[in-house]
Amino acid sequence: MNASTGLLLVALPVLLLSWLIVYPIIAAVIGTIFVRQPDGATAFSLASYRFFFSDAYSLTNLWLTLWTTVVCGLLLLVTGLPIALYLRFSQGRLPAYVQGLAIFPMFVPSIILSYALIRTIGPNGTVDILLNAVGLPKLPSPYLTPWGPVIGLVWDNLPLTVLMLTAGLGNIAKSSIEAARDVGASPLRVFVSIIMPRMGNSLLVTASFAVLGIFSSFTLPYVLGPASPEMMGPFMQRTFSDLNDPLNALTQAVITFGFCLFFGIFYVRSIAKNREAGR
Amino acid sequence: MSLGAARIDWTGILFAALLTLFIALPLIVVGTWAFTEVWRYPSVIPQQFGLRFWSQTLSRSDVWESLFLSLRLTATVTLLSAVICLPAAYAFARLTFPGKNILFLSFLASHAFPKFGLLVAIAGIFLQLGLISTFWGVVLIQLVGTLMLMIWIPVAAFQNVDRRMEEAAQDAGATPLRVFWSITLPQAAPTIVAALLLTFVGTFYETEGAWLIGAPEIRTMPVLMITFINNQIVVQYGAVLSVMLWVPSFIALMFARRVVGTGAFARGFGA
Numbered sequence: 001m002n003a004s005t006g007l008l009l010v011a012l013p014v015l016l017l018s019w020l021i022v023y024p025i026i027a028a029v030i031g032t033i034f035v036r037q038p039d040g041a042t043a044f045s046l047a048s049y050r051f052f053f054s055d056a057y058s059l060t061n062l063w064l065t066l067w068t069t070v071v072c073g074l075l076l077l078v079t080g081l082p083i084a085l086y087l088r089f090s091q092g093r094l095p096a097y098v099q100g101l102a103i104f105p106m107f108v109p110s111i112i113l114s115y116a117l118i119r120t121i122g123p124n125g126t127v128d129i130l131l132n133a134v135g136l137p138k139l140p141s142p143y144l145t146p147w148g149p150v151i152g153l154v155w156d157n158l159p160l161t162v163l164m165l166t167a168g169l170g171n172i173a174k175s176s177i178e179a180a181r182d183v184g185a186s187p188l189r190v191f192v193s194i195i196m197p198r199m200g201n202s203l204l205v206t207a208s209f210a211v212l213g214i215f216s217s218f219t220l221p222y223v224l225g226p227a228s229p230e231m232m233g234p235f236m237q238r239t240f241s242d243l244n245d246p247l248n249a250l251t252q253a254v255i256t257f258g259f260c261l262f263f264g265i266f267y268v269r270s271i272a273k274n275r276e277a278g279r
Numbered sequence: 280m281s282l283g284a285a286r287i288d289w290t291g292i293l294f295a296a297l298l299t300l301f302i303a304l305p306l307i308v309v310g311t312w313a314f315t316e317v318w319r320y321p322s323v324i325p326q327q328f329g330l331r332f333w334s335q336t337l338s339r340s341d342v343w344e345s346l347f348l349s350l351r352l353t354a355t356v357t358l359l360s361a362v363i364c365l366p367a368a369y370a371f372a373r374l375t376f377p378g379k380n381i382l383f384l385s386f387l388a389s390h391a392f393p394k395f396g397l398l399v400a401i402a403g404i405f406l407q408l409g410l411i412s413t414f415w416g417v418v419l420i421q422l423v424g425t426l427m428l429m430i431w432i433p434v435a436a437f438q439n440v441d442r443r444m445e446e447a448a449q450d451a452g453a454t455p456l457r458v459f460w461s462i463t464l465p466q467a468a469p470t471i472v473a474a475l476l477l478t479f480v481g482t483f484y485e486t487e488g489a490w491l492i493g494a495p496e497i498r499t500m501p502v503l504m505i506t507f508i509n510n511q512i513v514v515q516y517g518a519v520l521s522v523m524l525w526v527p528s529f530i531a532l533m534f535a536r537r538v539v540g541t542g543a544f545a546r547g548f549g550a
Contacts, residue, residue, distance in 0.1 A: 006376030010367040013426055014382055020423045021389045024400035031403065083298075086290055094291040101298040107532045108306065109484035111501040112521045116305035119312055119514065124320040126308045132321045155301070216393030218487045219501075223508055233395040237491055240399055250403050256396035264391035271387050275380075 025257070028250045035247065048251040060229040062255070064146060068221070068231060069214045072153045076161045076210055077203075079154070084165035085195070089174075099162075106159040110152070114223040117152055118143060148224035149231065153214050161206055168202025169195070205270045208263035216256050232256050312518035332515035342520070345503040352414070352499060353483045356421045360478055363422075364429035365471065371430065372437035383434075386427050398491050405492060412496040420488035425478045432477070432539060436470035437463070473538035480528045480535075500524065 035045045052058045087099050105113070120126045122143040131138060142148045172195060180190050218233035225231060230238070232252060240249035257264075311325065312318070316332065318325035336342060370376070371383050389397075401420055402411065410416030440463050448458045486501040493502065500520070507517045 002374055003376040006370040006374035006379065009370035009374070010376075010382060012363045013367045013386070013430065016363065016423065017385060017389065017426060020401055020404075020419065021392075021397065024404050025392065025397070028400040028403055083294060086294060090288065090291065092288075094288055094295060098291060098294045098298060101295070101302045104302050107529055107536075108525070109486075109501070109528075111484060111486050111504050112309070112525055113305065115504065115508065115517045115521055116309035118508065119518075120305040120308045126304065129321055129323055133323050155305075158302075212391065212393055216395035216397075218395045218490075219505075223505065233487075236395060236399045240402055241491065241494055246403050246406055249399050253396040253399040253403075256393045260393045260396075268384070268388045268391045272384055275384070 028254050029257075032247065032251045032254055048247055049255075051248070052251055052255060057229070058235075058252075061232060061235045062259075064229045065215060065232045066259075068146060068149055068153070069211055071150055072157065072214050073207060073210055075150070075154050076157055077207070080158060080161035080165050080206070083162050084169055085191075087162070087166050088169040088172075089177075102162045103159045105155055110156055110219045111223075113152060113155060114220060117148070117155075117224060121148065121151060143224060144226050146225065148226075149217070149221040152220035152224050153217060156220065157210050157213060161210060164202060164206040164209065165199075168199055168206070171202075172198050201270060204266060208267040208270075211263045212260055212267065215260055309518050309521050312514055313522040315515065315518075332513065333519055335513075336516050336519040339516075341498070341503060342516075345498050345500045348497065349483055349500040352417060352421065352489075352497075353479055355418050356425060356482045357475060357479045359418070359422055360425040360429045361475060364426060365433055368430050368433035369437050372434045383430075386430055389423075389427060395487055398488055402491050411492060412494065414497060417489050417493045417497050417499070420492045421482050421485050424485060424488065425482060428481070429474055429478055432474040433467065433471050436467035436474075439470075440466045469538050473535040476531045476535045477539075480531055483524075483528065 032048055033044065033046065034042045035048070036042050083098065083102055087095055087102075118125070121141060123141045125141070125143075128138050128141070142151060177190055177194055180194055185193070216233050217231065218237060221231040222234040222237070225234070232255075236249050236252045236256075239245050239252060313332070314328050314330065315325040316329040317327040371379065398420065401423070405411050405416050405420070410419065444466075445458050445462050448462050449455075453461070484501055485499075486505070489497065489499045490502050490505065493499065498506070504517055504520060507520075
């Protein structure tokens with residue numbers, strides 16, 4: 001009785017998941033390979049993929065997306081890791097303030113952030129005003145260039161990066177670090193020999209999560225980025241809604257799935273492993 | 280650290296200063312713009328403060344239409360999500376049934392796909408069903424986004440309920456339903472309320488699904504703000520809306536965070 005009640009209770013969300021996640025993914029893959037012809041029949045055709053990979057504009061957009069993802073990933077790593085290390089090994093009011101600030105973007109919706117960043121980094125925005133006030137020349141504004149989305153995406157993804165890395169560092173015993181220090185290891189040595197080897201997994205999970213979020217981001221690139229070339233998110237939206245071309249939009253979506261496949265698999269595998277370990 | 284509290288924490292001061300600049304500056308800027316009437320370059324401080332743009336923003340009919348539409352959508356999605364997910368969360372936490380682990384993991388696995396690509400794939404289905412640019416189309420696409428959160432936070436809540444109290448009530452002759460109402464639910468309630476709040480706020484600001492599925496008929500608050508940005512309408516409109524909507528959502532989120540705990544967020548994403 002217990003088993004059937006359980007299945008009955010989870011049936012509704014599972015059906016919803018199958019209908020609105022699993023089925024669309026399969027339908028997108030199949031629908032872009034077996035394409036409906038004008039006469040109503042379906043035929044095997046890779047034409048939309050051939051078009052994507054031979055169209056200069058599509059390839060530029062893909063390239064911009066990869067560039068943005070890599071740059072954001074690296075920036076998140078070089079900002080998030082030092083903050084996480086600092087938070088792990090100190091306590092008091094100042095670290096609490098630092099943590100509060102690092103987590104704060106989690107409470108700011110990206111649409112509000114977009115609005116705020118236009119006035120801050122846009123032309124004649126606050127950054128320009130402040131530079132001017134201290135007598136420095138204006139910087140070229142990153143607004144409507146590929147750097148605009150980079151700034152927004154790093155801002156937006158910093159909290160989860162810091163939280164996930166801090167959680168990963170939490171698994172490293174303080175005693176093992178103190179032991180290494182007692183025998184005279186330098187901080188760099190401690191980092192390379194003790195911390196890094198044990199961080200491998202959580203670094204990859206953090207990176208996977210960030211990549212999945214950044215690769216197909218929409219709002220920030222749409223608002224802060226250049227109109228052309230554009231990242232895959234705005235590109236898919238425009239192809240689907242403005243150009244009324246679902247076939248090519250779905251092809252672009254399947255291509256994004258393909259590029260994120262490795263990170264997706266890694267992400268799921270590590271969640272599964274963590275749950276095994278947690279039990 | 281072991282070297283004594285007297286040492287000045289330069290690393291901390293550096294992080295605090297840089298983060299204050301990076302994180303707080305854009306928010307201060309948008310907050311200032313909301314209360315500004317005239318602010319011309321290159322003055323550091325606005326030439327004239329005032330509330331004129333509050334009354335101008337609040338007298339726009341498109342703002343009120345979007346606000347009510349957003350609230351109606353968000354309430355519908357949150358309610359449906361609770362009705363669909365909470366029983367499932369109870370089952371995942373307390374019952375044993377075949378395929379339990381793989382089903383639970385499949386909810387987390389929905390995060391393993393690039394989100395906007397997934398939305399486009401769903402939009403492809405909705406196009407055939409005629410759900411594009413309809414209220415229920417947007418409800419469905421936003422509902423999918425709430426599933427994971429609405430299941431895994433309540434699962435943790437149900438798992439943390441004190442089993443001995445339930446057993447004691449059962450021994451005293453209470454029916455299973457009675458035990459659930461009087462013991463299990465009250466203990467799990469704060470966390471469930473927090474999950475509801477997170478879902479509500481998250482759905483209110485959900486932009487991408489609403490933009491892709493809802494356009495052009497369904498204009499939610501975030502979609503309206505994007506149009507304000509695109510059409511380069513008066514800066515203050517967006518700033519006023521940001522401040523007006525963000526303050527209540529911030530209070531709700533702070534409450535939710537206190538209940539759920541920051542570390543739990545990170546764990547839920549697989550850290």
